[in-house]
Amino acid sequence: MAEAETTGSTQAGPKITLIWLNESRAQRIVWLLEELGLEYEVKAYKRREDKQAPAELKEFHPLGKAPVLIIDGRTLAESGFIVEYLVDRFGPRLKPPTDDADNYLQYKHLLHYAEGSLQPYLLLALVVSMIKGAPVPFFIKPITSRIADQLSKPFITPNLVSNFDYLESLLKGKLFFVGNELSGADILLSFPVESAAGRVGSWFNKEKYPNLFAWMDRIKERPAYTQAHDKVAKIEANL
Incomplete structure (x- = not known):
């Protein structure tokens, strides 16, 4: 309802x-x-x-x-x-204005990147966590855990690390993803980045990604x- x-x-x-x-x-x-x-x-x-x-x-x-x-x-x-x-x-x-070609193209790229490249791996991470947490008999649990690990370790986690390394690099010396002003790209990226904290593992942390975590603090301060x-x-x- x-x-x-x-x-x-x-x-x-x-x-x-x-x-x-x-x-x-x-x-x-x-x-x-x-x-x-x-x-x-x-x-x-x-x-x-x-x-x-x-x-x-x-x-x-x-x-x-x-x-x-x-x-x-x-x-x-x-x-x-x-x-x-x-x-x-x-x-x-x-x-960004269209005559600011570098930032404008980066903005347009990120609008497609958020859903096209980053989000699929987060969905896979969610599926893996659901497999691991599935209510199955105790003698089946090692099998489901092994399946989840075989998906996560060689495929999902390395791709997520690459993506978050990329986003971390984009924020180097900048307040937001496209220069120093909030853009639609920041709003679109807010969901996958914030949801990663509780979904992808302990490797996604402030020590490894100080720019991303500072950015998350920054957007949360906006009225x-x-x-x-x-x-x-x-x-x-x-x-």
Whole structure:
């Protein structure tokens, strides 16, 4: 069952509805909407016991995933596309100008990189953790643990290390991923980087990745991030 809440500014603007799901990538879209100062409604849904999205989400998009943004009657899916659309239309300050070619191309690259290169390995890490934690008989447990380790050690972990090493290098001498100003790329990358802390292992730590952890502290200090966090907490409490 969905919980609906209208939030944001009171200025006249487009009619925006965010289809939101707990424990999903929709959280960062709330942050972006707050950064842009837009008025929006949240239709919130809760995952089923099996952690899958409820069937009701297919009323908004055939894939039944979240986030989905409905704006002035148009339905937008895919986090990267939603971020790009909102920034292009309402928040040019959240992207470099096109005549700043190096930063602009880096920004566009990161919008695709976050979902295309980084997120798949995090999903695999989540699947492996679910295999390891699966409620199976004790005599089966060594088998499932071995399968998980064979996926993780030679394949998932090395690729995650490469990706986070890359992101760490991008922040060298910079406050944000595209220069010293927040951009849509930072908002899009917030979910995979923050979720990594509880998903990929103890090797992802402040000592190994000081730039990434300083960046996480930095974005959490932004008023819009705090407002989004508080709104999401309220939504989750009412589900």
